[in-house]
Amino acid sequence: MSETTGNRKIAIICSKGTLDMAYPGLVLANAARQAGIDAMLFFTFWGLDMITKKKLSKMKVTPVGNPAMGMPNIVGVIPGMTMMATSMMKKKIEAIDIPPIDEFIEMVHDAGVKLYGCRMSVDMMGLTEDDLIPQLEGVITAMDFMDLSEGAQTIFV
Amino acid sequence: MSETTGNRKIAIICSKGTLDMAYPGLVLANAARQAGIDAMLFFTFWGLDMITKKKLSKMKVTPVGNPAMGMPNIVGVIPGMTMMATSMMKKKIEAIDIPPIDEFIEMVHDAGVKLYGCRMSVDMMGLTEDDLIPQLEGVITAMDFMDLSEGAQTIFV
Amino acid sequence: MSETTGNRKIAIICSKGTLDMAYPGLVLANAARQAGIDAMLFFTFWGLDMITKKKLSKMKVTPVGNPAMGMPNIVGVIPGMTMMATSMMKKKIEAIDIPPIDEFIEMVHDAGVKLYGCRMSVDMMGLTEDDLIPQLEGVITAMDFMDLSEGAQTIFV
Numbered sequence: 001m002s003e004t005t006g007n008r009k010i011a012i013i014c015s016k017g018t019l020d021m022a023y024p025g026l027v028l029a030n031a032a033r034q035a036g037i038d039a040m041l042f043f044t045f046w047g048l049d050m051i052t053k054k055k056l057s058k059m060k061v062t063p064v065g066n067p068a069m070g071m072p073n074i075v076g077v078i079p080g081m082t083m084m085a086t087s088m089m090k091k092k093i094e095a096i097d098i099p100p101i102d103e104f105i106e107m108v109h110d111a112g113v114k115l116y117g118c119r120m121s122v123d124m125m126g127l128t129e130d131d132l133i134p135q136l137e138g139v140i141t142a143m144d145f146m147d148l149s150e151g152a153q154t155i156f157v
Numbered sequence: 158m159s160e161t162t163g164n165r166k167i168a169i170i171c172s173k174g175t176l177d178m179a180y181p182g183l184v185l186a187n188a189a190r191q192a193g194i195d196a197m198l199f200f201t202f203w204g205l206d207m208i209t210k211k212k213l214s215k216m217k218v219t220p221v222g223n224p225a226m227g228m229p230n231i232v233g234v235i236p237g238m239t240m241m242a243t244s245m246m247k248k249k250i251e252a253i254d255i256p257p258i259d260e261f262i263e264m265v266h267d268a269g270v271k272l273y274g275c276r277m278s279v280d281m282m283g284l285t286e287d288d289l290i291p292q293l294e295g296v297i298t299a300m301d302f303m304d305l306s307e308g309a310q311t312i313f314v
Numbered sequence: 315m316s317e318t319t320g321n322r323k324i325a326i327i328c329s330k331g332t333l334d335m336a337y338p339g340l341v342l343a344n345a346a347r348q349a350g351i352d353a354m355l356f357f358t359f360w361g362l363d364m365i366t367k368k369k370l371s372k373m374k375v376t377p378v379g380n381p382a383m384g385m386p387n388i389v390g391v392i393p394g395m396t397m398m399a400t401s402m403m404k405k406k407i408e409a410i411d412i413p414p415i416d417e418f419i420e421m422v423h424d425a426g427v428k429l430y431g432c433r434m435s436v437d438m439m440g441l442t443e444d445d446l447i448p449q450l451e452g453v454i455t456a457m458d459f460m461d462l463s464e465g466a467q468t469i470f471v
Contacts, residue, residue: 008307013469015338017382020202024172024313027277031299045334046382064234064387065222065379068174068203073221073234077378077387096280120341123410142345150322153311154467155170156338165464177359181329181470184434188456221391222379225331225360230378230391253437310468312327 009038011149013156017046019061019089019101025157026104033111040152041108042145044118047157048125050101051117051133057102060086109135116140116148166195168306170313174203176218176246176258182314183261190268197309198265199302201275204314205282207258208274208290214259217243266292273297273305323352325463327470331360333375333403333415339471340418347425354466355422356459358432361471362439364415365431365447371416374400423449430454430462 010032014025025041032039049055063069063085064076075081090100099107109115117132117139129139140148167189171182182198189196206212220226220242221233232238247257256264266272274289274296286296297305324346328339339355346353363369377383377399378390389395404414413421423429431446431453443453454462 010311013338015335015471017380021172024170024202027299028302031303034300035303037303045338046380049382060381062379062381062387064390065219066174066203067217067219067239068206072236073219073239074236076221077234077391079386079388082381082387092281092283096277098277098281120410120412124406124412126406142341143348145342146345146349146351149467152467153306153309154324154469155311155313156469156471157172157313167468178329181327181359184456185459188460191457192460194460222376223331223360224374224376224396225363229393230376230396231393233378234391249438249440253434255434255438310463310466312468312470314329314470 009152011040011042011152011154013042013044014047014050015045016157017049017059019059019086021157022050022059022101026108028155029108029113030111033108033113040114040116040148042116042118044121048117048121050105051115051136052127052131053133056105056133057100059101061089105133105135166309168197168199168309168311170199170201171204171207172202173314174206174216176216176243178314179207179216179258183265185312186265186270187268190265190270197271197273197305199273199275201278205274205278207262208272208293209284209288210290213262213290214257216258218246262290262292323466325354325356325466325468327356327358328361328364329359330471331363331373333373333400335471336364336373336415340422342469343422343427344425347422347427354428354430354462356430356432358435362431362435364419365429365450366441366445367447370419370447371414373415375403419447419449432456
């Protein structure tokens with residue numbers, strides 16, 4: 001992170017593979033860079049989908065198990081309802097000029113956010129580095145994360 | 158946050174709209190104030206329900222997708238089960254003298270916790286400031302959050 | 315935490331009762347200790363299952379409400395699907411030499427991670443200290459957590 005000037009740092013762990021929980025990490029990392037703060041994103045567990053080529057444009061939001069969406073669980077399990085909820089959320093996000101996940105990832109990368117995959121998660125999902133987007137700095141261990149996040153404000157999404 | 162004396166700070170992001178995940182942020186913010194620590198709550202995504210007048214007293218907990226509740230998913234989708242799980246949790250919470258969400262929000266506000274809504278989420282949900290509770294300091298951007306959380310321990314719920 | 319030398323500290327709050335979300339806190343706490351960092355785990359809400367004798371070896375992962383698992387919700391509610399998803403995840407975790415939750419808890423304890431239960435959650439679930447694993451330092455309040463986490467990087471899982 002040598003190209004940044006301040007030494008305030010934010011290290012964000014992205015662990016979720018749903019559309020709604022993909023955004024908070026990106027929004028915070030982006031705001032951090034705009035404020036001149038060093039920012040890194042560490043993608044682990046389901047969050048790995050956010051940097052997996054075949055998956056990052058297919059993230060969904062599901063109404064089941066999320067009563068805040070206001071849809072009864074019995075309706076939420078009907079085939080098509082996840083697609084409908086996802087489509088509705090994408091429209092709402094587009095309407096306020098927030099980019100889709102794949103563009104947002106590129107945007108934060110271009111803004112200087114460092115992106116890292118989690119070695120353990122990559123191995124667990126049986127992926128190779130070729131399956132991941134090229135914007136990554138690399139695939140690192142939890143111990144490497146400890147090194148890189150020294151002195152950082154840590155946020156686990 | 159000028160009325161507090163110490164300079165230890167805690168900035169908590171509330172992003173969930175379920176009853177069970179509404180409590181941790183409130184409990185931590187309350188404990189922080191009791192210990193003389195500056196505390197702020199930033200309500201974003203589904204967490205916005207916690208400060209939306211029409212919703213904060215209607216938060217639910219759902220047994221579906223939460224195997225820790227011990228109810229099979231097939232049972233959890235039966236209409237009424239979310240209501241039953243919510244009612245059970247409310248009773249358990251009341252039994253140990255923890256206030257319901259709306260009272261708890263007032264309590265932490267009175268204790269000096271600063272409450273902020275997330276501009277992006279408010280816009281996305283199509284809300285106006287009139288839809289939100291009066292205890293808010295205001296609706297702020299993620300960049301404002303970066304300013305306000307400088308030097309804070311950050312917690313994303 | 316007197317036996318550790320450095321004064322970098324990490325305080326991790328474990329609030330989830332699912333198999334997939336039990337791991338991140340353990341992996342991070344373990345990596346912290348390997349890097350010579352003080353680490354504590356505070357188990358609250360559903361995360362209490364991770365330190366409850368009768369539950370910690372029975373944690374499950376559910377495909378419902380988690381579109382990242384790639385299973386439609388309508389399939390996920392079929393009885394047996396949570397068991398199947400749990401079994402698949404356990405195999406993947408074992409394949410990369412990550413221990414099951416109960417062994418992992420012992421491992422991080424032996425590595426010097428301090429384990430604490432949340433008083434409010436213990437009371438809410440109607441448990442006594444006898445229901446909890448012996449590796450705990452104790453059951454503490456959120457205010458005690460504030461004391462112990464002073465100066466720590468905080469992570470809420």
